Amino acid sequence: MIPMVDLKRQYARLKKEIDEALGRALGETQFILGPNVAALEREVAAYHGLPFAVGCANGTDALLLALRACGIGAGDEVITSPFTFIATAETIALAGARPVFVDICPDTFNIDPEKIAPKISPKTRAIIPVHLFGHPADMAPILDIAREHHLKVIEDCAQAFGATYRQQRVGAFGDAGCFSFFPSKNLGCYGDGGMVITKNEDIAAKIKMLRNHGSATRYYHSEVGYNSRLDELQAAILRVKLPLIDEFNDARRANALQYGSALAGLDLLLPAERPGCRHVYHQFTLRAQNRQKIADALADAGIASAVYYPVPLHLQEVFLKMYGPQESLDVSEASAREVLSLPMFPELTAEEIRRIAHVIHHVR
Numbered sequence: 576m577i578p579m580v581d582l583k584r585q586y587a588r589l590k591k592e593i594d595e596a597l598g599r600a601l602g603e604t605q606f607i608l609g610p611n612v613a614a615l616e617r618e619v620a621a622y623h624g625l626p627f628a629v630g631c632a633n634g635t636d637a638l639l640l641a642l643r644a645c646g647i648g649a650g651d652e653v654i655t656s657p658f659t660f661i662a663t664a665e666t667i668a669l670a671g672a673r674p675v676f677v678d679i680c681p682d683t684f685n686i687d688p689e690k691i692a693p694k695i696s697p698k699t700r701a702i703i704p705v706h707l708f709g710h711p712a713d714m715a716p717i718l719d720i721a722r723e724h725h726l727k728v729i730e731d732c733a734q735a736f737g738a739t740y741r742q743q744r745v746g747a748f749g750d751a752g753c754f755s756f757f758p759s760k761n762l763g764c765y766g767d768g769g770m771v772i773t774k775n776e777d778i779a780a781k782i783k784m785l786r787n788h789g790s791a792t793r794y795y796h797s798e799v800g801y802n803s804r805l806d807e808l809q810a811a812i813l814r815v816k817l818p819l820i821d822e823f824n825d826a827r828r829a830n831a832l833q834y835g836s837a838l839a840g841l842d843l844l845l846p847a848e849r850p851g852c853r854h855v856y857h858q859f860t861l862r863a864q865n866r867q868k869i870a871d872a873l874a875d876a877g878i879a880s881a882v883y884y885p886v887p888l889h890l891q892e893v894f895l896k897m898y899g900p901q902e903s904l905d906v907s908e909a910s911a912r913e914v915l916s917l918p919m920f921p922e923l924t925a926e927e928i929r930r931i932a933h934v935i936h937h938v939r
């Protein structure tokens with residue numbers, strides 16, 4: 576059996592350090608916004624070369640807190656990709672604004688900057704590019720458009736911790752960068768966790784306040800906020816893993832390289848890496864017209880595969896009910912029909928990749 580992700584292998588390797596870190600945190604008993612959360616915030620900010628990072632309960636809340644801290648709410652429109660996890664657009668609606676979907680590039684599955692301008696209206700206040708599957712969105716033209724139209728940029732980095740665009744790590748380009756530490760993300764904890772990074776002191780202060788019931792001083796509340804703190808034990812685990820993230824991402828890249836050569840010459844569209852980008856392969860996602868046959872053959876051989884994502888967000892029932900019929904977005908819809916993600920994690924072995932490729936070669 577080869578799963579999509581095997582978290583046991585990484586825990587086996589890091590067991591001693593993680594168990595010790597958990598033991599120390601348990602001994603300290605500062606469970607809410609304790610020393611590990613504060614230290615992880617400093618370490619993640621430094622990793623990105625930014626002054627501020629604020630932990631929160633999960634990646635969805637990271638997006639919601641960033642939207643609220645950027646002042647986005649009722650009557651506003653936010654441009655984003657329809658080819659992503661629901662949280663990207665769900666949080667726009669939760670903030671009271673409306674998501675406006677722009678189609679994606681066929682090679683990276685990320686928002687197509689050339690299609691943004693026609694979707695800008697007087698109500699547009701922000702763009703949320705998603706660095707999907709670990710490949711950076713095309714930030715230079717996105718930042719140009721945002722500057723021209725005075726839009727905020729909130730990066731959804733949930734799948735791309737450590738990915739770089741023109742030598743800069745993603746999350747540091749816009750007004751805020753939002754991360755998820757869901758266990759299967761490329762930097763994952765052992766429960767839920769999230770973080771927002773920013774160069775803007777006011778946004779950082781606002782997020783700190785919002786994550787803690789809209790309170791900067793205990794029992795004084797200036798906004799309707801949330802209970803959305805990063806858990807101290809999760810922060811302790813993440814502090815063990817953060818120093819290894821580049822190594823983990825390198826291992827994913829090596830696996831992707833091996834997949835690429837092992838699957839070359841077949842009638843598949845393999846994941847691309849654009850010049851100037853460092854893809855971290857949170858997922859290894861190909862496109863195939865015979866996706867179901869490949870998935871079935873893999874399943875017969877005890878190999879997992881997955882479809883991320885079968886329904887683009889502009890066609891999700893929730894948004895059809897809220898906003899009525901949407902115009903079609905061809906690249907997203909074609910991608911939803913053809914994508915297939917293969918097992919990918921740092922500890923996946925060369926022998927396993929050979930076995931997976933062997934099965935795919937024999938699909939007729």
Ligand SMILES: *Cc1c(COP(=O)(O)O)cnc(C)c1O
Nearest residue numbers: 633634635660662663733755757
């Ligand atoms: C996982 C994910 C989120 C949400 O993160 P959670 O920690 O699960 O709330 C948001 N956006 C994208 C693209 C994701 O993959």
